[in-house]
Amino acid sequence: MELELIRRLSQPADTKVILCVLDGLGGLPGPRGRTELEEAHTMYLDRLAEAGCLGRTLPVGYGITPGSGPGHIGLFSYDPLAYEIGRGALEGTGIGFDLGPDDLAARGNLCDLDADGNITDRRAGRLPTEETARVCEALRAISLPGVEVFVEPVQDQRFVLVLRGPGLSDQVAETDPQREGVKQNDAAALSPEGQATSGLVREWITRAQEILRGRERGNGVLLRGWSKRPDMPPFPELWKLRAAAVTVYPMYRGVAKLCGMDSLDGAHTFEEQIAIVRDHWDEYDFFFMHYKYTDSAGEDGDFRRKAEAISEFDALLPGLTALNPNVLVITGDHSTPATMAAHSFHPVPLLLWGDNVRKDYLHQFNERNCAMGEIGTIPAKEVLPIAFAHAGRLAKFGA
Amino acid sequence: MELELIRRLSQPADTKVILCVLDGLGGLPGPRGRTELEEAHTMYLDRLAEAGCLGRTLPVGYGITPGSGPGHIGLFSYDPLAYEIGRGALEGTGIGFDLGPDDLAARGNLCDLDADGNITDRRAGRLPTEETARVCEALRAISLPGVEVFVEPVQDQRFVLVLRGPGLSDQVAETDPQREGVKQNDAAALSPEGQATSGLVREWITRAQEILRGRERGNGVLLRGWSKRPDMPPFPELWKLRAAAVTVYPMYRGVAKLCGMDSLDGAHTFEEQIAIVRDHWDEYDFFFMHYKYTDSAGEDGDFRRKAEAISEFDALLPGLTALNPNVLVITGDHSTPATMAAHSFHPVPLLLWGDNVRKDYLHQFNERNCAMGEIGTIPAKEVLPIAFAHAGRLAKFGA
Numbered sequence: 001m002e003l004e005l006i007r008r009l010s011q012p013a014d015t016k017v018i019l020c021v022l023d024g025l026g027g028l029p030g031p032r033g034r035t036e037l038e039e040a041h042t043m044y045l046d047r048l049a050e051a052g053c054l055g056r057t058l059p060v061g062y063g064i065t066p067g068s069g070p071g072h073i074g075l076f077s078y079d080p081l082a083y084e085i086g087r088g089a090l091e092g093t094g095i096g097f098d099l100g101p102d103d104l105a106a107r108g109n110l111c112d113l114d115a116d117g118n119i120t121d122r123r124a125g126r127l128p129t130e131e132t133a134r135v136c137e138a139l140r141a142i143s144l145p146g147v148e149v150f151v152e153p154v155q156d157q158r159f160v161l162v163l164r165g166p167g168l169s170d171q172v173a174e175t176d177p178q179r180e181g182v183k184q185n186d187a188a189a190l191s192p193e194g195q196a197t198s199g200l201v202r203e204w205i206t207r208a209q210e211i212l213r214g215r216e217r218g219n220g221v222l223l224r225g226w227s228k229r230p231d232m233p234p235f236p237e238l239w240k241l242r243a244a245a246v247t248v249y250p251m252y253r254g255v256a257k258l259c260g261m262d263s264l265d266g267a268h269t270f271e272e273q274i275a276i277v278r279d280h281w282d283e284y285d286f287f288f289m290h291y292k293y294t295d296s297a298g299e300d301g302d303f304r305r306k307a308e309a310i311s312e313f314d315a316l317l318p319g320l321t322a323l324n325p326n327v328l329v330i331t332g333d334h335s336t337p338a339t340m341a342a343h344s345f346h347p348v349p350l351l352l353w354g355d356n357v358r359k360d361y362l363h364q365f366n367e368r369n370c371a372m373g374e375i376g377t378i379p380a381k382e383v384l385p386i387a388f389a390h391a392g393r394l395a396k397f398g399a
Numbered sequence: 400m401e402l403e404l405i406r407r408l409s410q411p412a413d414t415k416v417i418l419c420v421l422d423g424l425g426g427l428p429g430p431r432g433r434t435e436l437e438e439a440h441t442m443y444l445d446r447l448a449e450a451g452c453l454g455r456t457l458p459v460g461y462g463i464t465p466g467s468g469p470g471h472i473g474l475f476s477y478d479p480l481a482y483e484i485g486r487g488a489l490e491g492t493g494i495g496f497d498l499g500p501d502d503l504a505a506r507g508n509l510c511d512l513d514a515d516g517n518i519t520d521r522r523a524g525r526l527p528t529e530e531t532a533r534v535c536e537a538l539r540a541i542s543l544p545g546v547e548v549f550v551e552p553v554q555d556q557r558f559v560l561v562l563r564g565p566g567l568s569d570q571v572a573e574t575d576p577q578r579e580g581v582k583q584n585d586a587a588a589l590s591p592e593g594q595a596t597s598g599l600v601r602e603w604i605t606r607a608q609e610i611l612r613g614r615e616r617g618n619g620v621l622l623r624g625w626s627k628r629p630d631m632p633p634f635p636e637l638w639k640l641r642a643a644a645v646t647v648y649p650m651y652r653g654v655a656k657l658c659g660m661d662s663l664d665g666a667h668t669f670e671e672q673i674a675i676v677r678d679h680w681d682e683y684d685f686f687f688m689h690y691k692y693t694d695s696a697g698e699d700g701d702f703r704r705k706a707e708a709i710s711e712f713d714a715l716l717p718g719l720t721a722l723n724p725n726v727l728v729i730t731g732d733h734s735t736p737a738t739m740a741a742h743s744f745h746p747v748p749l750l751l752w753g754d755n756v757r758k759d760y761l762h763q764f765n766e767r768n769c770a771m772g773e774i775g776t777i778p779a780k781e782v783l784p785i786a787f788a789h790a791g792r793l794a795k796f797g798a
Contacts, residue, residue: 001460001461001462001463005460005463005480009463356427356736356738356739356743357427358427358428358434358745358766359428360767360770361767372770372771373770374766374767374770376746376770376775376776378461382460382461382462385460385461385462385463386461386462386744387462388462389461389462389463389464389744390744394462394463394464394744395464396464396465396466396742397459397463397464397465397466397469397479398459398465398466398467398468398469398470398479398483398484398489399466399467399468399484399485399486399489399490399624
């Protein structure tokens with residue numbers, strides 16, 4: 001649904017909707033010919049499947065493997081092709097940095113340079129995170145005219161550089177040549193509007209490398225993914241409701257906050273996430289819950305662990321249904337088949353349970369059944385319009 | 400299919416197509432776990448399902464509950480989001496008022512006002528239609544500068560006000576506050592272009608309430624849904640054919656006429672509608688037939704009566720197939736599950752029978768089978784392109 005139409009038809013209602021994202025949920029048949037979801041113990045998911053209806057999401061489009069950003073942006077009812085989160089903005093978001101509308105962010109790597117300035121290791125031997133934190137502290141000494149500068153450590157040799165000020169542009173070249181044995185690229189302007197920013201970036205790099213000179217590892221910086229936060233209409237305003245994200249990992253919290261959701265922090269496990277939802281049940285109409293472990297296991301190529309992560313989620317599910325949401329949606333932001341050890345382009349299983357559901361009499365929540373389900377295979381951005389329709393939160397169109 | 404492409408590829412042929420719309424056809428499982436369609440006697444529909452193929456329509460979009468206007472506009476192959484029929488235009492259309500391109504229409508209610516001008520009954524005790532007709536007759540005495548004025552009774556206390564003249568705008572506030580115990584709203588201009596029209600409307604209301612003063616019931620007027628007719632290319636021209644609507648209720652006749660179809664009037668039952676189609680078989684290539692009773696029962700929340708309405712339709716179906724149309728399409732303009740007692744957003748069952756059909760070997764016409772059918776789940780506006788393709792009325796695209 002177009003955002004303008006959402007804005008026009010959305011209406012408040014006394015109903016609760018939970019969107020539960022099992023990261024990388026979709027899979028492929030493993031050693032025994034069954035997918036992770038088919039191999040897992042899914043007694044409670046299967047009961048919901050029986051009482052609800054199934055379908056699949058296409059996160060961005062046919063054949064497109066989504067990153068975590070677009071995977072979630074889509075589920076939040078925005079077109080992930082219209083609202084791209086650049087790598088810099090995503091990295092900043094991922095460490096919980098609150099990106100403002102005037103901020104320009106880049107992903108940084110500390111790297112090793114030889115005496116001629118050639119890159120000998122793009123990752124500076126994967127410098128320890130604590131060491132990178134100390135380096136970032138030192139780099140904060142650099143000030144630039146007319147902008148605020150933030151340097152934040154991420155993990156290993158990675159850091160985020162954020163410039164804050166009016167008129168900054170993402171039209172600046174990436175300095176990381178993405179290979180070794182060559183010099184870094186110049187942070188040149190990619191178009192006339194990038195010229196002022198290019199000047200600031202060049203100055204920052206020069207001064208940073210002066211500070212780092214003489215270090216054995218990490219005597220250079222590489223910057224890429226210049227980006228600002230996408231300018232999307234806030235989710236609560238669009239849908240006329242109070243929305244909370246209940247996550248463990250900063251990345252997903254960050255994407256939800258970019259969309260204008262509140263974040264209820266403090267959970268370290270899905271059990272604690274459920275407890276937080278329960279504690280704040282009356283304060284919100286919509287809860288986004290993120291479950292990470294399906295994806296991490298999938299990315300590691302660990303079929304059995306991914307199946308176990310699903311089983312563990314299943315065992316906790318009664319705690320969620322006990323809250324009696326009007327609509328509960330369970331899906332993924334993309335597929336991460338353990339056999340591929342990576343995100344994939346495959347459609348993602350979708351389960352919808354609650355009020356006004358047209359049952360499809362499919363009794364098991366798995367990829368095959370989802371392909372035959374009542375909901376069909378739909379763009380991820382249509383999941384919440386459908387869920388909110390079931391919850392009485394969309395008015396009739398036309399007389 | 401885009402209208403321009405329809406215009407380009409449509410071609411005359413010596414074939415007949417019937418589109419039969421069972422209003423509000425789609426349902427949800429009722430008390431016995433089966434939908435209205437599953438509960439009904441559908442011997443003839445099931446035979447057609449077996450010999451034809453199934454699918455589902457999405458009337459406007461995912462999660463969108465359509466009104467009758469957009470539900471039909473879509474089935475007539477127009478994008479219901481591009482051609483919106485406002486409430487006033489729909490009400491005028493519904494009583495058979497021939498809306499011209501310069502006409503601005505509003506839905507009117509006669510209401511009761513107390514001595515202070517507060518609304519005590521928005522519907523004037525549901526004034527009898529004949530009484531409202533007499534009131535409308537009296538209100539026709541009001542003339543306004545530069546425009547023609549029409550006041551037409553609808554049903555009970557409802558009437559339509561149509562202003563005809565150049566430059567009229569729908570940017571006028573609705574005077575119906577939609578609740579009682581308060582004064583009516585001012586017919587203010589909603590934007591600068593509405594100013595002249597606002598002046599005319601205010602004058603009409605003042606003079607109308609002068610005329611009605613002293614009446615015990617119906618001494619005030621409430622107006623809403625200011626709208627003009629949508630400017631759509633005529634259906635017969637688009638499709639290069641002769642099209643007739645055979646309906647009982649004026650609303651559906653009206654929407655068909657807005658699309659440029661002829662209307663063959665006089666039927667009071669579906670049996671009579673079939674007789675009219677038979678009598679005019681040679682004069683038209685396309686017949687739109689509307690069956691109301693499924694929707695009225697659904698809206699009343701009467702599960703059994705909706706199932707019976709389907710059974711009654713089924714019993715009459717042989718009279719239609721006996722005409723040997725090249726293609727017969729049976730679907731709904733939206734779902735009206737009796738359990739919801741309202742229009743809903745659920746996809747709508749679709750049956751296509753006739754020439755060149757790819758059978759899907761599904762033997763029963765119901766929601767579950769339709770979700771698995773050959774046609775898939777398609778936007779309602781693609782139903783007629785597919786039907787006309789089966790009837791040889793769409794030329795090849797490209798050499």
